[in-house]
Amino acid sequence: MEILSRLPVKSIVRFGCVSKLWSTLTRHQSFINLFASRSSSGQPRLLVTFSTCYKKYGISFPQHQNPDGSYPPFYSFQIKTFSALPHPSEHPSQDCECYLGYDPLEGKHKVLCIVDKEYSEELQVLTLGAQESWRVITKGIPMHFPTGGLGRCFNGILYYEARLLGDDKNIIMSFDVRSESLVR
Structure with a gap:
């Protein structure tokens, strides 16, 4: 090993x-x-995944230069197996925005999903690799709507763009992957 x-x-x-x-x-x-x-x-690498013609691919790009100014090689691969996540709500037709986060201290990946209910947003979390189901997050949740942008996770904090209820300005929401709580 x-x-x-x-x-x-x-x-x-x-x-x-x-x-x-x-x-x-x-x-x-x-x-x-x-x-x-x-x-x-x-050095950090950027992982990009995409689908074409019923096949899924991944490419890992270096995010730094070598001392001589050249770039290290990038790796491409076909994803042979892909596990689908269970739908976060009891009604699969509901719209939702999902973001992937990683807690480096516990070594766990979690999916944050904001489900669009009729008059409210509901946050749900799923820990990947665990035999768990979606959990509804209720503590300290300001009423907000994701704008559909990409989320980014750094040092256990997941960031995504959203809009507060009744406000026309976009803000950055922060989700602590470990404590499963939102901060603005």
């Missing part, structure tokens, strides 16, 4: 195809944690 954790992601993905044992090893939580701790000390 120590040797594999020092390899680039593309090589690790390839090694996962060697055998069931290697596939299991590279997907084991302790290996993922070890790899994440090593790669988090490196």
Whole structure:
């Protein structure tokens, strides 16, 4: 595991195809944690995903230059399996805006979803990888409506653009992924 954790992601993905044992090893939580701790000390990368013709793809771009001015390589890959999340409300036809956040202290990804109810907005959270269902967030929620922009998560805080009820100005909402609370 120590040797594999020092390899680039593309090589690790390839090694996962060697055998069931290697596939299991590279997907084991302790290996993922070890790899994440090593790669988090490196420079940040931008991950872009998109779909075409019923196939899903990902591209990982470096966000820095090498000392000689060149850029490190970018990696592209096809996403073979893709898990669909359960719909956050009991009525799948309701509109909602969803954002992905990550808590680096607990190592958990969470999805924040703002469901458009008839006269109000309802916030729901789902922890990925857990055997949990959507949880409704009720504490300290100002009445707001997401503007449909992209959310960004930095150091466990998810930021997204919204508009408060009765106000025509856009604001940045902040959602603490760990405590599952909103701050303005």
